[in-house]
Each structure stands twice: as structure tokens, then as C-alpha cells.
Amino acid sequence: MRLRIVPISFAEGNAFVAQHHRHHKPAAGCKFAVGAAAGDRIVGVALVGRPVARALDDGLTLEVNRLCTDGHRNACSMLYAAAWRAARALGYRRLITYTLNTEGGASLRAAGWRVVAETAGGSWNCPSRPRVDTHPLQGKLRWEAA
Incomplete structure (x- = not known):
């Protein structure tokens, strides 16, 4: 059956993520889905929001923030391409995402994205703001559509 892009609410997208994502919980918020x-x-689904990294x-x-x-x-490649078209239409100049460094990234390359950075990974937990890590802590690749 032929795929097509459809509008979806944040709640519907998060419900899909809760049911299907292999290593992340639903997102805290988004600009669009x-x-x-x-x-x-x-x-x-693709949930697109503000960058997690403040910088x-x-x-x-x-x-x-979530693609599932x-x-x-x-x-996957259809959603990445659609997310970039929508972000550009809203006036944004750059769209980023992260994959685990063990993931191939074929869908991102197929959608025209490129690797721009490699992160060391790690935990956000610190004594002044304790957190429980529920996601993979390994290194990640940052991809960009620009």
C-alpha cells in the first residue's frame, strides 16, 4: 500500500511512540508532528520540537525529538523529508536529529541529511539535579538537514 504524509496530533504521536519506540519514552512536547x-x-510518526541541547x-x-x-x-526517510519541508515552511533554517552511533542512518541519508557531529554520550544525571537514565548512554551522531 502506498505511503502518504498525514497530520497527526502530539497526543496521537506520543501514543504511537509509547507503543513502538525501542528505547525512548514519549516526548515532553513538540512544535509539530x-x-x-x-x-x-x-x-x-515524527515529533519535532526545540533542540534538547541549549547551545x-x-x-x-x-x-x-522522536521518529518511530x-x-x-x-x-522513516519519508518522515525525515516531510519534517524538513515543514520546518523550512515555518521559517526554520536547520533541522537536527540524533542516532545511536551503532545505527546505520540509511533513512537519513536517503532523505538528504548528513552527519555534522559525534557526541560522546553519557548521562544528564548530576548531584545538583539527579535524574534516572532510561535511555541509551552511548555516543550519538548528530545529523542535519540545512
Whole structure:
């Protein structure tokens, strides 16, 4: 069945993430969300919001905070491309996302994104602001569409 991009609410996107994402919980918020549908069935979502890293939050940059599919072929690259088109239409100049350094990134490359940085990973936990880490702490690659 042919894929198409559809509007989706933040709540619907987060429900999909809660059910399908392999290592992240639902997002805390977003600027916009897009879905990929095969017929009447949602097969993937992208939740786009402000960059998590404060240094990258310049007012012209957004981050794909969650992208999740049920494994439907080409849904990831279609969602990454749609998220970039929507961000550009809203006046943003850059869209970023992160993958684990063990992930290949084929969907991002197919959508025209490129690796711009490698992070060391690690925990946000510190004595002044204790946190419980529920996500992978390994290094990550930062990708950009610009």
C-alpha cells in the first residue's frame, strides 16, 4: 500500500511512540508532528520540537525529538523529508536529529541529511539535579538537514 504524509496530533504521536519506540519514552512536547499512513493505518510518526541541547536552541533550529515507525518500508526517510519541508515552511533554517552511533542512518541519508557531529554520550544525571537514565548512554551522531 502506498505511503502518504498525514497530520497527526502530539497526543496521537506520543501514543504511537509509547507503543513502538525501542528505547525512548514519549516526548515532553513538540512544535509539530507528522505521521505516515498506509491506507487508514498510521505506520510512523515524527515529533519535532526545540533542540534538547541549549547551545543549539538559537530560534532557527528544530530537532526531530522522536521518529518511530512500525517497520514499514521507507516510512522513516519519508518522515525525515516531510519534517524538513515543514520546518523550512515555518521559517526554520536547520533541522537536527540524533542516532545511536551503532545505527546505520540509511533513512537519513536517503532523505538528504548528513552527519555534522559525534557526541560522546553519557548521562544528564548530576548531584545538583539527579535524574534516572532510561535511555541509551552511548555516543550519538548528530545529523542535519540545512
